[in-house]
Amino acid sequence: MSTAKIAVMGFGVVGSGTVELFYRNKDIIEKRSGTSIDIKYILDLRDFPDSPYRDKFTKSFDDILNDPEVTVAAELMGGKTFAYDYTKRLLSRGKSVVTSNKELVATHGAELLRIAKENGCNYLFEASVGGGIPIIRPLHKCLAANRFEKISGILNGTTNYILTKMIYEQMSFDEALAQAQALGYAEKDPTADVDGHDATRKLCILGSLAFGRHIYPEYVHCSGIRKITLDDVEYAENAGYAIKLIGLIENTESGLVATVCPRLVSVNNPLSGVNDVFNAIAVTGDAVGDVLFYGRGAGKFPTASAVVGDIIDAVKHAGRDIISLNWSDSENSDFIRPYKSAEVRMYVRVHAPEADSLKPLITSLFGYVDFIPRKRRSEDELAFITPSLVESEIDEKLAQLSKSAELKKKIRLL
Amino acid sequence: MSTAKIAVMGFGVVGSGTVELFYRNKDIIEKRSGTSIDIKYILDLRDFPDSPYRDKFTKSFDDILNDPEVTVAAELMGGKTFAYDYTKRLLSRGKSVVTSNKELVATHGAELLRIAKENGCNYLFEASVGGGIPIIRPLHKCLAANRFEKISGILNGTTNYILTKMIYEQMSFDEALAQAQALGYAEKDPTADVDGHDATRKLCILGSLAFGRHIYPEYVHCSGIRKITLDDVEYAENAGYAIKLIGLIENTESGLVATVCPRLVSVNNPLSGVNDVFNAIAVTGDAVGDVLFYGRGAGKFPTASAVVGDIIDAVKHAGRDIISLNWSDSENSDFIRPYKSAEVRMYVRVHAPEADSLKPLITSLFGYVDFIPRKRRSEDELAFITPSLVESEIDEKLAQLSKSAELKKKIRLL
Numbered sequence: 001m002s003t004a005k006i007a008v009m010g011f012g013v014v015g016s017g018t019v020e021l022f023y024r025n026k027d028i029i030e031k032r033s034g035t036s037i038d039i040k041y042i043l044d045l046r047d048f049p050d051s052p053y054r055d056k057f058t059k060s061f062d063d064i065l066n067d068p069e070v071t072v073a074a075e076l077m078g079g080k081t082f083a084y085d086y087t088k089r090l091l092s093r094g095k096s097v098v099t100s101n102k103e104l105v106a107t108h109g110a111e112l113l114r115i116a117k118e119n120g121c122n123y124l125f126e127a128s129v130g131g132g133i134p135i136i137r138p139l140h141k142c143l144a145a146n147r148f149e150k151i152s153g154i155l156n157g158t159t160n161y162i163l164t165k166m167i168y169e170q171m172s173f174d175e176a177l178a179q180a181q182a183l184g185y186a187e188k189d190p191t192a193d194v195d196g197h198d199a200t201r202k203l204c205i206l207g208s209l210a211f212g213r214h215i216y217p218e219y220v221h222c223s224g225i226r227k228i229t230l231d232d233v234e235y236a237e238n239a240g241y242a243i244k245l246i247g248l249i250e251n252t253e254s255g256l257v258a259t260v261c262p263r264l265v266s267v268n269n270p271l272s273g274v275n276d277v278f279n280a281i282a283v284t285g286d287a288v289g290d291v292l293f294y295g296r297g298a299g300k301f302p303t304a305s306a307v308v309g310d311i312i313d314a315v316k317h318a319g320r321d322i323i324s325l326n327w328s329d330s331e332n333s334d335f336i337r338p339y340k341s342a343e344v345r346m347y348v349r350v351h352a353p354e355a356d357s358l359k360p361l362i363t364s365l366f367g368y369v370d371f372i373p374r375k376r377r378s379e380d381e382l383a384f385i386t387p388s389l390v391e392s393e394i395d396e397k398l399a400q401l402s403k404s405a406e407l408k409k410k411i412r413l414l
Numbered sequence: 415m416s417t418a419k420i421a422v423m424g425f426g427v428v429g430s431g432t433v434e435l436f437y438r439n440k441d442i443i444e445k446r447s448g449t450s451i452d453i454k455y456i457l458d459l460r461d462f463p464d465s466p467y468r469d470k471f472t473k474s475f476d477d478i479l480n481d482p483e484v485t486v487a488a489e490l491m492g493g494k495t496f497a498y499d500y501t502k503r504l505l506s507r508g509k510s511v512v513t514s515n516k517e518l519v520a521t522h523g524a525e526l527l528r529i530a531k532e533n534g535c536n537y538l539f540e541a542s543v544g545g546g547i548p549i550i551r552p553l554h555k556c557l558a559a560n561r562f563e564k565i566s567g568i569l570n571g572t573t574n575y576i577l578t579k580m581i582y583e584q585m586s587f588d589e590a591l592a593q594a595q596a597l598g599y600a601e602k603d604p605t606a607d608v609d610g611h612d613a614t615r616k617l618c619i620l621g622s623l624a625f626g627r628h629i630y631p632e633y634v635h636c637s638g639i640r641k642i643t644l645d646d647v648e649y650a651e652n653a654g655y656a657i658k659l660i661g662l663i664e665n666t667e668s669g670l671v672a673t674v675c676p677r678l679v680s681v682n683n684p685l686s687g688v689n690d691v692f693n694a695i696a697v698t699g700d701a702v703g704d705v706l707f708y709g710r711g712a713g714k715f716p717t718a719s720a721v722v723g724d725i726i727d728a729v730k731h732a733g734r735d736i737i738s739l740n741w742s743d744s745e746n747s748d749f750i751r752p753y754k755s756a757e758v759r760m761y762v763r764v765h766a767p768e769a770d771s772l773k774p775l776i777t778s779l780f781g782y783v784d785f786i787p788r789k790r791r792s793e794d795e796l797a798f799i800t801p802s803l804v805e806s807e808i809d810e811k812l813a814q815l816s817k818s819a820e821l822k823k824k825i826r827l828l
Contacts, residue, residue: 021559022559024700025700025701029559132699132702132705133705134551134552134556134557137551137555137556138548138556141723141726141727142540142552142723143546144443144447144723144726144727145722145723147442212442212445270708286438287719287722288710288719290709290710291548291708291709291710292706293548293705294684295706296705299703301700302701305701305702309555309556309557312558312559326446326448
């Protein structure tokens with residue numbers, strides 16, 4: 001039996017985890033795949049003279065591209081420049097590529113999938129969403145008989161860690177962020193996480209797979225968690241909700257609505273109990289109903305678990321595109337519906353002198369409203385939850401209310 | 415493009431759901447599979463003169479077996495007699511078979527997988543565990559890089575419904591069973607569900623996949639929920655646990671320990687919050703850590719969702735065995751470790767006059783023990799949780815205790 005040769009590109013956290021896991025579990029990996037597999041190259045510009053794998057390192061991408069023995073490469077470099085170029089060139093030569101690079105898949109997935117298909121190979125990215133949680137293959141394979149109605153998920157571990165600290169330990173956003181950074185959960189520049197860009201990329205990948213058309217990040221309304229305060233966390237809790245950063249894509253008669261934003265999640269929804277750096281993705285299909293996937297959404301070995309799983313599948317299917325995930329490109333966003341046109345319930349917090357006196361006005365504007373009790377509430381503050389209304393109508397009513405009160409916060413409900 | 419022809423065998427709940435779902439979502443099923451597919455035969459001995467699919471019905475299995483156009487058959491008949499015979503004959507002819515028949519897979523899986531491999535076709539059974547919840551393919555594909563440490567799950571919806579009613583509505587076992595039967599969740603003869611046989615079959619399938627050797631039902635220690643009383647439910651709740659029927663397989667240095675039995679599950683474990691007819695499966699792998707899969711574990715369309723997902727995969731891979739799940743047969747059970755030799759914590763309930771006077775004896779037997787408070791406790795009853803000890807040692811200590819008290823119940827902790 002010949003040995004399948006693979007390449008690992010990028011020897012950072014995920015890359016080194018992939019190599020380490022591969023050799024640690026090589027016996028069961030080969031048993032399960034029914035194939036002998038070995039890593040022939042590791043691509044990185046840095047030197048690793050003390051690595052047990054030092055003989056495999058190369059600084060030249062061409063070594064991998066031009067080696068006919070290499071049938072599968074794992075692109076674990078991240079970013080869009082070299083990763084995009086290398087992936088295109090590998091796929092064009094019929095070499096399968098597996099990746100954890102959510103940014104690349106969310107931006108160029110449709111094109112890269114097309115190139116893979118044209119060249120009889122596969123582009124696989126189980127590791128791009130939810131770390132080690134199986135979600136791409138279950139969505140694409142196991143649930144392929146379903147019309148999808150909705151996908152909602154906690155897709156970013158860093159923000160979920162921060163919100164968990166705010167909810168359970170009454171830390172402020174800044175304190176919780178600092179702790180996340182100290183523990184290595186958040187980067188020095190936390191923008192991609194806390195402003196929702198990372199979750200948006202993952203939602204794009206899930207939505208494109210589920211609905212068959214490329215959902216680009218710019219099609220998604222995205223806002224992060226920087227403005228969530230402990231006041232909001234406490235009001236939410238008193239009303240029976242937890243605040244979570246939720247990626248949500250819903251299929252409505254007039255198009256898809258795609259948002260990443262903080263939401264009040266009912267304690268009756270399993271997503272409300274997903275804490276710390278854990279991720280969870282809930283999928284609603286017309287046949288299966290609700291299914292939920294839960295686990296560690298990031299980290300060296302959980303992500304490597306997904307990468308090596310894809311490597312095994314790619315090796316088994318080398319030279320055939322039959323496992324290719326697939327979605328068509330979208331030349332315009334006419335299948336996306338403006339999120340302001342969708343119905344939503346809204347949590348609202350306002351300031352005004354003797355705020356309770358606003359209740360009749362609020363009720364006359366919105367009809368039935370849930371006013372939220374708060375321990376230690378100051379008299380100049382009031383929080384409530386609107387009934388389900390088209391969001392642009394809520395905005396109009398809030399504009400009227402703002403003549404009598406200062407609008408401090410609004411947060412959508414899930 | 416030629417049209418792939420498939421057969422559906424058995425037109426009961428799952429069979430009719432499969433046919434209905436297939437035609438309802440035929441457009442997206444064909445788009446996702448990239449193949450034109452049609453159902454050519456439906457096998458059932460009954461007549462369905464009013465069915466919109468009446469032209470497809472046959473009473474002759476040979477029509478399917480001998481039709482070279484048919485490449486995939488869904489065996490949804492259940493049982494082991496005809497299903498076993500038909501499946502073997504189809505696979506021997508190189509026709510792939512997909513099934514929801516957990517009994518057949520748990521009993522003859524190793525043999526049927528071997529026949530499929532020898533004949534270049536596939537035997538797929540995503541629907542056999544967890545209804546529509548994706549678990550077989552995630553375990554076998556996405557997590558293939560992991561050494562599995564543990565699988566624990568709520569694998570039977572009927573018993574979980576009964577226990578939920580006992581916990582939240584203080585129904586007795588008999589009342590809850592009667593309600594489950596009235597709602598169609600439990601059969602008239604509920605033995606397979608309430609005595610744990612159904613969950614055992616599912617655990618065998620998961621364990622065989624994860625650990626690579628056929629785990630036959632007789633290798634699993636199995637006990638059901640008939641003897642659980644509201645007293646136990648209340649003590650468990652007071653100690654911070656919910657009682658669930660848990661299928662558990664653990665990989666220890668001296669072998670696999672496989673059990674299906676009621677267990678006290680800590681409220682901190684996500685499985686404790688899985689209620690009603692929902693199922694959930696938690697998998698621990700050395701790389702991925704803990705992942706959890708949750709959803710409706712039974713029902714017409716959730717199960718059909720899994721069946722049709724497998725049909726699509728089988729059609730795409732017709733004539734190749736490369737997606738075959740695989741495990742080797744086990745000629746003996748020497749890789750299974752007696753469950754009594756494993757360490758466990760045990761909930762114990764005893765009766766004795768002035769039961770509190772037993773506390774010094776219990777403490778001297780077990781060392782540190784958690785005595786459980788109970789509202790409205792009668793003085794002749796005492797419940798406690800032992801520390802973690804080898805189960806046979808616990809039994810010896812309980813035998814000593816039984817000289818001074820009547821042993822009413824023991825339930826393992828998860």
